[in-house]
Amino acid sequence: MTEAIGQIREDIRDQRSGKLVFLSHCMLNQNACVRGLASQPAVIREIVDLALGHEVAIYQMPCPEVSYLGSMRWGMVKKMYGNPMFRRHCRGIAQQICDQIQTYRDNGHEIKGIVMRDGSPTCGLKCSAVEADARQTWGGMVWHASPLQRFGATEGVYTEELMAELKARGLDDVRLLSLPEVPEAGSIPDALAEIDQALRARG
Numbered sequence: 001m002t003e004a005i006g007q008i009r010e011d012i013r014d015q016r017s018g019k020l021v022f023l024s025h026c027m028l029n030q031n032a033c034v035r036g037l038a039s040q041p042a043v044i045r046e047i048v049d050l051a052l053g054h055e056v057a058i059y060q061m062p063c064p065e066v067s068y069l070g071s072m073r074w075g076m077v078k079k080m081y082g083n084p085m086f087r088r089h090c091r092g093i094a095q096q097i098c099d100q101i102q103t104y105r106d107n108g109h110e111i112k113g114i115v116m117r118d119g120s121p122t123c124g125l126k127c128s129a130v131e132a133d134a135r136q137t138w139g140g141m142v143w144h145a146s147p148l149q150r151f152g153a154t155e156g157v158y159t160e161e162l163m164a165e166l167k168a169r170g171l172d173d174v175r176l177l178s179l180p181e182v183p184e185a186g187s188i189p190d191a192l193a194e195i196d197q198a199l200r201a202r203g
Ligand code: SF4
Pocket: 024, 025, 026, 027, 032, 033, 034, 062, 063, 064, 065, 066, 117, 120, 122, 123
């Protein structure tokens, strides 16, 4: 039982730890990944094990890309997703997530962090997929598409909208963390160690 819900009356105390972590959707559903990017058959087992090991409940955020373009979408870069319609879609999800954070906090629960996905043009925190050449023209038929992309030090579109919403509500003390989608987007062992520390931390 955490100190966060320590003031709860004895007669309504239950088995909950009172701790939550919010995860980008695909960590609990690898089927949401763009084809070629799923690194495990079902879930990212390491992060589930860490959360369970620290008695932290998992809140799965919706996948902004699947809920916008469906599961047979192509991999894209931030510039393509950075349109007003997708931003509005992401802002709606960010509002839902901030509502959840707010209500759990108001009821004495502790939010250990929000874990994003480095490398994603949507959920990246430390880096996101961007075009390799800023002068490149985007759009056209898929068979004309250039495969050239790189990871740039910028947040993804959903991450930007989520950060703005957290700030607007005074919730920006919630810790943002990230787990790279692929090793090229960052060190997965280092990220897991940082997440482990955040989930283990008291208060
Ligand atoms: S990184 Fe974000 S947008 Fe990409 S599959 Fe995962 S949840 Fe969906």
